[in-house]
Amino acid sequence: MGLIRDLAVQGAQMVFVLLLAPLLLGxxxxxxxxxxxxxxxxxxxxxxxxxKLVRKEVVIAENASWLFRVAPYVIFAATWVAAALVxxxxxxxxxxxxxxxxxxxxxxxxxxxxxxxxxMDIGTAFGGIGxxxxxxxxxxxxxxxxxxxxxxxxxxxxxxxxWVANFMLTHASLRVSLGMALVALIIVALAENAxxxxxxxxxxxxxxxxxxxxxxxxxxxxxxVIELAAALKLLLYVSLIxxxxxxxxxxxxxxxxxxxxxxxxxxxxxxxxxxxxxxxFETSIAKMRVFRVPELLGAALMLGFLGTLLLFVSRxx
Amino acid sequence: xxxxxxxxxxxxxxxxxxxxxxLVARPAFATRFVYGAAGLVALVLMVTAxxxxxxxxxxxxxxxxPVGLPWVGAHFRIDPLSAFFLVVIDLGAAxxxxxxxxxxxxxxxxxxxxxxxPAFLAGMNLVILAADAFSFxxxxxxxxxxxxxxxxAHHQAxxxxxxxxxxxxxxxxxxxxxxxAFGLMAGPDGVYAFAEMRHRVHADWxxxxxxxxxxxxxxxxxxxxxxxxxxxxxHPAAPSHVSALMSGVMTKVALYGFVRIVFDLVGDPVWWWxxxxxxxxxxxxxxxxxxAILERDFKRLLAYSTVENIGIVFIGLGLALAFAAxxxxxxxxxxxxxxxxxxxxxxxxxxxxxxGAGAVLTATGERDIEKLGGLIHRLPVTAVVxxxxxxxxxxxxxxNGFVSEWMIFQAILLSPDLPQWALKLMVPAVGAALAFSxxxxxxxxxxxxxxxxxxxxxxxxxxGAHEVDRFSLVAMGLLLGxxxxxGVVPGLVxxxxxxxxxxxxxxxxxxxxxxxTLSIVPVSEGRSSYSGMLVLVxxxxxxGLAAWAIHRFASxxxxxxxxxxxxxxxxxxxTQYTADSFAxxxxxxxxxxxxxxxxxxxxxxxxxxxxxxxxxxxxxxSWEILYAPIxxxxxxxxxxxxxxxxxxxxxxLTLVFAALVGLLVVVAIWA
Numbered sequence: 001m002g003l004i005r006d007l008a009v010q011g012a013q014m015v016f017v018l019l020l021a022p023l024l025l026g027x028x029x030x031x032x033x034x035x036x037x038x039x040x041x042x043x044x045x046x047x048x049x050x051x052k053l054v055r056k057e058v059v060i061a062e063n064a065s066w067l068f069r070v071a072p073y074v075i076f077a078a079t080w081v082a083a084a085l086v087x088x089x090x091x092x093x094x095x096x097x098x099x100x101x102x103x104x105x106x107x108x109x110x111x112x113x114x115x116x117x118x119x120m121d122i123g124t125a126f127g128g129i130g131x132x133x134x135x136x137x138x139x140x141x142x143x144x145x146x147x148x149x150x151x152x153x154x155x156x157x158x159x160x161x162x163w164v165a166n167f168m169l170t171h172a173s174l175r176v177s178l179g180m181a182l183v184a185l186i187i188v189a190l191a192e193n194a195x196x197x198x199x200x201x202x203x204x205x206x207x208x209x210x211x212x213x214x215x216x217x218x219x220x221x222x223x224x225v226i227e228l229a230a231a232l233k234l235l236l237y238v239s240l241i242x243x244x245x246x247x248x249x250x251x252x253x254x255x256x257x258x259x260x261x262x263x264x265x266x267x268x269x270x271x272x273x274x275x276x277x278x279x280x281f282e283t284s285i286a287k288m289r290v291f292r293v294p295e296l297l298g299a300a301l302m303l304g305f306l307g308t309l310l311l312f313v314s315r316x317x
Numbered sequence: 318x319x320x321x322x323x324x325x326x327x328x329x330x331x332x333x334x335x336x337x338x339x340l341v342a343r344p345a346f347a348t349r350f351v352y353g354a355a356g357l358v359a360l361v362l363m364v365t366a367x368x369x370x371x372x373x374x375x376x377x378x379x380x381x382x383p384v385g386l387p388w389v390g391a392h393f394r395i396d397p398l399s400a401f402f403l404v405v406i407d408l409g410a411a412x413x414x415x416x417x418x419x420x421x422x423x424x425x426x427x428x429x430x431x432x433x434x435p436a437f438l439a440g441m442n443l444v445i446l447a448a449d450a451f452s453f454x455x456x457x458x459x460x461x462x463x464x465x466x467x468x469x470a471h472h473q474a475x476x477x478x479x480x481x482x483x484x485x486x487x488x489x490x491x492x493x494x495x496x497x498a499f500g501l502m503a504g505p506d507g508v509y510a511f512a513e514m515r516h517r518v519h520a521d522w523x524x525x526x527x528x529x530x531x532x533x534x535x536x537x538x539x540x541x542x543x544x545x546x547x548x549x550x551x552h553p554a555a556p557s558h559v560s561a562l563m564s565g566v567m568t569k570v571a572l573y574g575f576v577r578i579v580f581d582l583v584g585d586p587v588w589w590w591x592x593x594x595x596x597x598x599x600x601x602x603x604x605x606x607x608x609a610i611l612e613r614d615f616k617r618l619l620a621y622s623t624v625e626n627i628g629i630v631f632i633g634l635g636l637a638l639a640f641a642a643x644x645x646x647x648x649x650x651x652x653x654x655x656x657x658x659x660x661x662x663x664x665x666x667x668x669x670x671x672x673g674a675g676a677v678l679t680a681t682g683e684r685d686i687e688k689l690g691g692l693i694h695r696l697p698v699t700a701v702v703x704x705x706x707x708x709x710x711x712x713x714x715x716x717n718g719f720v721s722e723w724m725i726f727q728a729i730l731l732s733p734d735l736p737q738w739a740l741k742l743m744v745p746a747v748g749a750a751l752a753f754s755x756x757x758x759x760x761x762x763x764x765x766x767x768x769x770x771x772x773x774x775x776x777x778x779x780x781g782a783h784e785v786d787r788f789s790l791v792a793m794g795l796l797l798g799x800x801x802x803x804g805v806v807p808g809l810v811x812x813x814x815x816x817x818x819x820x821x822x823x824x825x826x827x828x829x830x831x832x833x834t835l836s837i838v839p840v841s842e843g844r845s846s847y848s849g850m851l852v853l854v855x856x857x858x859x860x861g862l863a864a865w866a867i868h869r870f871a872s873x874x875x876x877x878x879x880x881x882x883x884x885x886x887x888x889x890x891x892t893q894y895t896a897d898s899f900a901x902x903x904x905x906x907x908x909x910x911x912x913x914x915x916x917x918x919x920x921x922x923x924x925x926x927x928x929x930x931x932x933x934x935x936x937x938x939s940w941e942i943l944y945a946p947i948x949x950x951x952x953x954x955x956x957x958x959x960x961x962x963x964x965x966x967x968x969x970l971t972l973v974f975a976a977l978v979g980l981l982v983v984v985a986i987w988a
Contacts, residue, residue, distance in 0.1 A: 054867055057874035061881070063773055065693040067704070077860035081852065097836055098851040102726055103714055107852070109759055110713040116763045117704075120894065123690065123772030124882040128894020131767060135760035136902040142756035143749055146726070150748060153730050159845040217881055220874075221867045294906045301749065308745040312733045 009260070010093045014084040016264070017239070021083070021231035022046035024238065024271055031279040046231065050224045058220035061122045071118035072218065072225040075111045079229040082107040083236040087243045089263030091162040092253025100159035101149045105142065108192070108236075111229065112138055119214030130213025133290060137198065137210070140297035141191045144184050147304025151181035152244055154311040161240075165247040177317045180307035182245055187300035189237035193230070195278065197288040197296070210290075238274040239267075246270060318378050319369045320395045323403070323446055326362045330355065330439035334432050341428035348421045351431045355438055356414030359407040362442060366403030369395050370813055376400065379512070385451045389509045392448035397816040398581065399445045401657060402573040406445065408799075409566035409664045410438050412792050416672050417558040419788030423679055429470040430556055437463035437562065441570050450499035450509040454492065457574070461488040461538075464567060467559045468551045480550035487537050487547040494534030495574065498527045502582055515582050524583045528590050531578040532597065538571035540624045541631065542601040543939035548624060549608070553616030553684070557675025560616055564623040565668040569660050572630060579638070580653075580821045588642040588737050595635030595743060599750035601628030604939070606754045607911045610761040611900050611935070614684050615674045618765055619667065622710065625754055626663040629722065630656045632747055636728045637822060639740055646824035648731040651839050654814050654826050655724035661810065662717040662803060666709040669796040673703035676789055677769065680782035686896050688776040689769040695782040700770050702793040707762040709800040712755045715853040717803035720837070722755055723847055727839045757903070764899045773890040805849040807837050904933070912936050 025046045033040025042048075060068060082104045085096060099107065116134050119127035153159045155178060156167035191198040194211035201211075215226050243250065249266030251259035288296065310317035333354045340347035368374045376395045385391040395403070417434070424430055440460030447453040465488065469481040501523055503509050508517060537544035552563045579586070605624030612618040633656025640649035674684070676699045683689055693700040709716035729748040735741060774780035784790075803810050808829030815825035829837050836848030880886045908914035912935045919930040964972075 054871040056872060057876055058872070059876050059878050062877050062879060063691065063694070064877075065700075065771065067693060067771065073860040073864045074856070076863055077856045077858075080859050080863075081855045084855075095851065095855075097842065097846040098848045098855070099714070100845045100847060102723055102845075103719075103847050103852070106712065106714045106719050106723070109711075109756070110708070113708065113711060113713055113759055113763060117767055117771060120763075120767030121693075121771045122880045122882075123890065123893040124880055124886065125892055125894055126883060128767075128772075128899060131763060132894065132899040132902055135763055135899075136906065139753070139756045139760050139903065142759075143752035146752035147745075147749055150730065150745070153845075154733060158843055159727070159730070160843065163843050216883065221872055225863060225867070290902070291905065305745060305749050308748070309742065312741045312745050315733065 006093070006254075009090055010084075010095055013088060013090070013093060014080070017083045017088060017232060017235055018080065018228075020268075020271075021228065021235040022050060024235050024275055025231045027272065027275045028234075028279050031276055032283060035279060035283045046227075050228060053219075053224035053227070054221050056220040058222055060219070060222075061217055063122065064217070065121055068118055068121040068217075069222065071114045071121075072222040072229075074114045075118075076225045076229040076232075078107045078111040078114075079232045079236070082111075083232045083239070085161065086236055086239045087161055087165050087250060088239050089267045090251035090253070090255065090260055091165045093162065096160060096162040101152070101161055101164070102146065102159055104161075105145050105149065108233065109138070109142060111233075115214055115226075118218075122217045124217065126213045126216050130210050130216070133210045134214060137191050137293060137297060140294055140301055141188045144297060144300040144304050145188045147301060147308055148181045148184045148188065151177050151304060151307040151311060154308065154315070161243060162253070165243045165250055166252070168244060168247045169250065175317060177307035177310045178245070180303040180310075182241070184300040184304040184307070185237075185241060185244075187296060189241065191293065191297055193234045193237060196282040197285050198293050200287050235271070238271050238278075242267065242270040242274065319365045319374050319376055320378065320380055320393055320446065322365045323362055323395065323442065324380060324393055326358045326365075327439045327442050327446070329358050330435040330442070333358070334434075334436040334439070337432040337435065341431060344424075344427040345422070347431050348424070348427055349418065351435060352414045352417040352421055355435045356411050356418070358435075359410035359414060359438060363404055363407035363411060366395070366400045366407060370397060370400035370404055370816065372816060379448060385449070385455070386507075386509060388507070389449055389451060391452040392510050392512070393446045393452070394448040395446065397820045398576065399573070401814060401817045402445050402569060403442065405569050405661050405664050406441050406566050409562060409569075409668050410441075412668055412672075412796055413558045413562050413566075415795070416561070416675070416789050416792035419786035420556070420558055420672075420675050420679065422786070424556060426470060430467060430559070433463050433466040433470075434559065437467060437559070440464075441567060444570050445573055448511045450503060450511070450514070453574075454496055454499065457495065458492050460567065460570065461492065464555070464559070464563055467555045467563075470556060470559075471554065474554075476550070477554040480547070480554040483547045484551040487544065491534045491537035491544075494530045494537070498530035498534060498578060501527050501530070502578075511577075511582060515584070519584060525587065525590070527583045528579055528593070531575055532593065535571045535575035535578070536597070539568045539575070539627045539631075540571075540601070540605075541597050541627065542604045542624065543943050545601065545605070545624045546937070546940055546944060549612075549617050549620040552620040552623065553614060557616070557671055557678060560620075560675070561668040561671035564620055564671060565664040568623060568627055569664055572627070572660055576634065576821065580641075586638045586642040588639060588735075588740065591635045591639035591642060592739055592743055593635075594631055594638055595747050598628045598631030598633075598635050599747045601625070601631060602754040603628070603750050603757075604911065606757040606761060607907055608937075610757055610764065610903055611908075611912075613687050613896055615677060615686050615765065615769060616671065616684050618686075618761070619670050619674060622670075622758065622761065623663070623667055625758060626659065626667070626710075628754070629725065629751060630659050630663070632656075632751055633659060633721075633725050633728070635747070636725070636732065636744075639732065639735055639744075640728075641822045643735055643737075645731075645734065646822060647826075647840070648728060648734075649822040650818040650824040650826050651724060651731070652728040653818050653822050654811055655721050655728055657814050657817060658724065658803075658807070658810055659718075659721035662709070662721050662800070665796050665800050665803065666706045666718060669702065669706035669793055669800065670710060672789060672793045672796070673699055673706060676785040676793070677782075679785050679789075681776070681778040683776065683778055686765060686769040689774070689779045690772045690776075690890060690893065691774040691779060692770045692782060695774075695779070696770075696784050698784060698790050699793065702790070702797045703770065704766060705797040705800065706793075707766045709804070711759040711762045713759070715801075715804050715849040715856070717800045717807070720804055720807040720847070720849060722751065724837075724839055725751060727845055730845075731840070760903060764896055768894075768896040768899065772893050775890050775893070805853050806835065807849060808835070811837060904935075908935065912938065
């Protein structure tokens with residue numbers, strides 16, 4: 001009985017993140033438009049976009065290989081599995097021992113690997129430029145992320161997110177190292193989700209774009225799946241920040257129905273605040289030149305590294 | 318007794334090598350005979366070693382042959398450590414032989430490859446089987462010379478001759494260092510048998526010196542920076558199946574030599590050893606991958622990636638030394654298991670990648686990825702297996718490269734408990750270097766695969782390529798299957814290595830539960846766990862579900878049209894992103910530090926119609942700082958000594974007499 005309930009909670013979490021991800025995207029777009037004094041698209045516009053794309057015919061280039069057609073599903077699956085492993089409203093999920101935080105990072109790296117390859121498959125200059133820059137950013141963002149994981153793992157004594165969240169709930173304290181890790185994680189999240197100042201999610205046909213350049217040749221259902229994966233990735237990073245740094249409200253393992261509901265409600269509140277902060281930050285800063293981005297990511301790497309170093313020196317930092 | 322079987326197999330390999338000398342008149346038959354026989358013998362050796370590793374056969378007992386040093390003889394035995402490396406070596410050897418059954422048929426000069434291939438295998442196996450210093454060194458040198466002959470197989474090319482020369486010099490240097498290391502450990506009594514050597518009591522200064530000599534000797538063979546310079550020259554120069562052996566397997570023999578000396582023979586480690594090993598490992602990993610990412614030659618790129626992976630293994634070994642020196646047995650077991658696991662993984666995916674490079678070479682005649690492109694259409698099966706290999710080597714789940722790197726990260730997370738401050742400050746930097754090199758490896762293989770296999774063909778050779786033969790494909794598929802297996806059920810490998818960990822650091826990792834979780838738990842359930850199987854199942858299920866749902870309920874329609882490319886598609890393949898342009902951002906960010914790279918612009922004066930030129934200047938720092946001055950001095954000294962060649966007979970007699978007197982004086986003073 002317990003197993004079935006655990007499986008149900010895990011399944012609910014997977015469906016939950018999938019359904020919620022476009023909403024978060026819609027929320028950020030709406031909030032951004034309001035901050036710029038525009039009306040903005042409706043909150044549910046991303047769902048409509050996805051539905052529209054899914055129903056459309058796919059047009060692919062003549063020389064596209066099977067990899068181009070398979071990649072969207074692999075990217076989506078890797079991102080979805082990673083997003084499903086981050087506790088959103090409850091900890092101690094049935095499959096949380098499948099992969100820890102390092103493995104989640106690596107799952108996102110798998111998704112990026114296929115995205116970059118798909119960008120290069122048609123053999124256009126745009127795809128190549130996007131893939132090349134994406135891999136450059138990743139070469140700094142990934143170590144920064146791992147350093148952030150080190151800080152969290154050294155504080156909590158575990159790389160399992162459920163354990164980390166429970167530890168943070170019970171032993172919450174202000175630490176210098178965690179502050180550094182938070183800043184590092186935010187910078188990595190901005191870079192990984194192609195947000196300003198690293199990339200512009202609204203741009204098209206600009207030489208500065210990174211993510212959009214890679215998916216330029218996609219259309220129809222393939223594009224829908226990739227867009228959904230991108231939305232899931234944004235949700236994943238917001239959930240990750242919420243679960244590690246503000247874990248309050250998370251339902252403990254094997255809890256009843258009410259804590260789960262409370263967890264879900266607080267989670268939605270948390271990601272709304274996250275969306276607001278993201279939009280506030282994006283509207284108050286300009287996009288960087290591509291070759292300034294490594295400096296930003298290098299700062300994230302250094303912060304994560306310093307945090308780890310402090311914890312190696314003394315566990316009390 | 319497995320050691321008898323193993324020695325017998327080595328003897329068969331040598332007989333095959335001799336037979337090959339007489340068969341070269343009939344190259345087609347000789348190719349099939351040599352590779353078939355070598356593959357079978359390697360298989361026998363591998364099964365024997367696997368049985369020994371898993372404890373299915375009794376491995377006690379030693380063979381002493383009355384050759385070698387008269388008062389020592391030649392000792393041979395198998396213990397868990399050597400059994401593990403025998404498995405790694407003969408697995409790679411069997412796969413390479415299978416691959417060569419097809420690939421070897423394209424060899425233009427089989428008489429320069431066939432006799433040396435089985436000899437090379439025999440040499441590597443003998444190094445592992447040897448249980449005394451003399452046979453170890455003889456086998457080591459035999460292995461070096463056999464592989465040198467294979468590097469020189471295509472000696473008509475100038476760069477191959479240079480590669481052979483540099484390799485020969487570095488191999489001699491490495492053997493000399495190992496000779497000194499063994500000499501120090503054997504002491505004045507000449508205790509050369511390993512069984513007695515490991516019980517000798519050494520002076521305080523001696524083990525540290527032995528460590529440094531082992532790093533120089535085994536490290537130069539493995540490709541530790543800055544001793545790696547020969548490796549990216551020599552490994553690609555050989556035929557591809559031999560490149561796979563040299564990169565995937567011979568570097569493991571070097572690792573074995575290092576582990577045997579440092580963890581087994583010389584006695585208890587001291588903490589500063591680990592600092593040296595880890596620092597070199599981290600440097601090697603980063604420098605190797607940075608070179609790899611800028612390389613255009615597919616095989617040389619793989620050779621640089623070998624340098625990177627050797628660095629990762631040395632990081633793990635350094636961690637194991639640090640824990641072992643502080644008597645933290647369980648973390649030491651985790652670190653040593655992780656690095657042995659990574660050594661196995663590297664032999665699997667590097668073999669696979671070199672086979673893939675060989676397949677590309679067979680199909681197109683090109684090693685330069687700038688002249689390839691679109692091979693996924695022309696070599697469909699090769700493209701799939703090489704993609705798998707690229708994922709494994711980039712440490713992506715659910716393949717095997719990720720598991721071993723994940724375990725090293727877990728070991729790093731246990732290291733704040735180390736008491737030494739130097740290590741506390743160093744380990745986080747090593748962790749950052751490891752993460753950095755893993756991320757760059759991903760970029761490197763996206764570039765290599767994306768340029769060579771994806772996009773549009775950049776040359777007629779690439780456009781007209783044909784899929785390679787079945788033997789090659791089966792060999793590659795086999796290695797990919799093993800990569801997947803090691804990634805999905807890593808518990809099997811961890812459990813198999815446990816006896817090695819017990820032998821080397823006196824502890825092993827907890828047995829990994831195969832069921833019901835299929836996950837590996839290095840320390841405790843609450844600390845960390847990872848299940849490759851479930852990750853694979855989840856990804857397969859969710860991607861399958863998504864594809865099914867969309868195709869079932871939404872749209873299946875698909876139309877092919879010209880590429881969009883923002884409205885301005887250009888039919889010419891030169892408009893594609895090239896490998897150099899892909900690497901440019903990374904070169905621009907990291908190059909000024911790692912290579913002192915900069916761009917030289919040459920603008921023609923006004924009125925001159927010649928084109929402006931851009932040139933990327935890139936320096937190989939280890940070559941310029943370390944090797945160029947040394948080789949310059951040696952050359953100058955040789956120049957000066959050259960006059961000795963043209964003296965009269967009287968001067969020579971005077972010299973001989975003076976030398977004799979000098980030596981007698983030395984002896985007189987000594988006594």
